[in-house]
Amino acid sequence: MNPGDENLLKAISNDTLLDLTQRYGQSAFGFGAGHGAAGSPGRYPLTPAADFLSSQTAKSNESGGEQTSDDDDGFDLESRKRGSAFDDDDKHGGPLAKKPKEQRSLRLSINARERRRMHDLNDALDGLRSVIPYAHSPSVRKLSKIATLLLAKNYILMQAQALEEMRRLVSYLNQGQTINSPIPAALAPFGQAAVYPFSGSTLATCAEKCSTTYSGTPSSLFKHCNDKP
DNA sequence: TAGGCCATCTGGTCCT
DNA sequence: AGGACCAGATGGCCTA
Numbered sequence: 001m002n003p004g005d006e007n008l009l010k011a012i013s014n015d016t017l018l019d020l021t022q023r024y025g026q027s028a029f030g031f032g033a034g035h036g037a038a039g040s041p042g043r044y045p046l047t048p049a050a051d052f053l054s055s056q057t058a059k060s061n062e063s064g065g066e067q068t069s070d071d072d073d074g075f076d077l078e079s080r081k082r083g084s085a086f087d088d089d090d091k092h093g094g095p096l097a098k099k100p101k102e103q104r105s106l107r108l109s110i111n112a113r114e115r116r117r118m119h120d121l122n123d124a125l126d127g128l129r130s131v132i133p134y135a136h137s138p139s140v141r142k143l144s145k146i147a148t149l150l151l152a153k154n155y156i157l158m159q160a161q162a163l164e165e166m167r168r169l170v171s172y173l174n175q176g177q178t179i180n181s182p183i184p185a186a187l188a189p190f191g192q193a194a195v196y197p198f199s200g201s202t203l204a205t206c207a208e209k210c211s212t213t214y215s216g217t218p219s220s221l222f223k224h225c226n227d228k229p
Numbered sequence: 230t231a232g233g234c235c236a237t238c239t240g241g242t243c244c245t
Numbered sequence: 246a247g248g249a250c251c252a253g254a255t256g257g258c259c260t261a
Contacts, residue, residue, distance in 0.1 A: 107238090107239080110238095110239085110240095110248090111237075111238060111239080113248070113249080114237080114238075114239085114249090114250090115236085115237070115238090117249075117250080118236075118237080119236095122235095122236095141260095144233085144234065144235090145234080145235085146234095230261100231260105231261095232259105232260090232261090233258105233259085233260085233261105234257105234258085234259085234260105235256105235257085235258085235259105236255105236256095236257085236258105237254100237255085237256090237257105238253105238254085238255085239252100239253085239254085239255105240251105240252095240253090241250105241251085241252090241253105242249105242250085242251080242252105243248105243249085243250080243251100244247105244248085244249080244250095245246100245247090245248085245249100
């Protein structure tokens with residue numbers, strides 16, 4: 001188990017949330033611009049040839065059009081280097097190879113755009129994984145996409161609850177009470193354990209953290225949280 | 230070997 | 246018209 005996990009929630013402050021917001025902003029407004037650095041070709045193994053079973057003529061193919069994207073060439077080149085579907089399609093005469101050169105070029109351009117879009121999406125998911133509390137040790141498998149999204153959602157809800165508690169506490173202290181005063185009954189349901197639910201026990205496992213954070217989530221989604229305490 | 234997860238291709242739809 | 250987005254299909258890899 002990653003020893004730093006216990007304090008991770010403590011360490012994640014509003015600054016981190018601000019950072020997350022900024023990252024999201026960069027991703028939203030710089031979509032594609034940062035792809036060259038983060039999305040270097042070759043990070044994702046290209047699958048071998050697809051079967052191209054569906055040979056229906058696409059509506060977009062009917063419209064034709066010239067290939068103008070030069071990044072398509074880049075992805076196409078990478079794909080060819082790896083012996084991807086495009087190679088097989090050429091060698092074995094797949095449906096795509098039977099289409100007019102113009103339509104084939106357009107289809108490759110569309111494929112490249114879609115591939116890049118999915119890579120950007122995966123980059124964003126990686127960024128999300130990097131800021132949510134779970135064991136980031138090499139021995140623990142990376143969170144799946146769905147698990148990442150659900151964990152992030154619950155983490156946001158937890159942070160919102162903690163923020164609300166802090167506001168209540170500040171409001172209470174501003175009413176002339178000292179910091180040494182016992183927490184009033186009205187605030188009891190929002191005790192410190194609610195703020196940092198995982199900080200009290202050094203024996204808390206990743207699975208325990210996940211199960212706490214994953215309230216209402218099928219247990220099968222955090223089966224990868226298998227690090228040992 | 231079955232099931233989960235993933236990358237990719239593909240065709241369709243919507244938006245600018 | 247071109248690009249973004251989406252969902253379905255398909256096949257590969259990995260694990261229990």
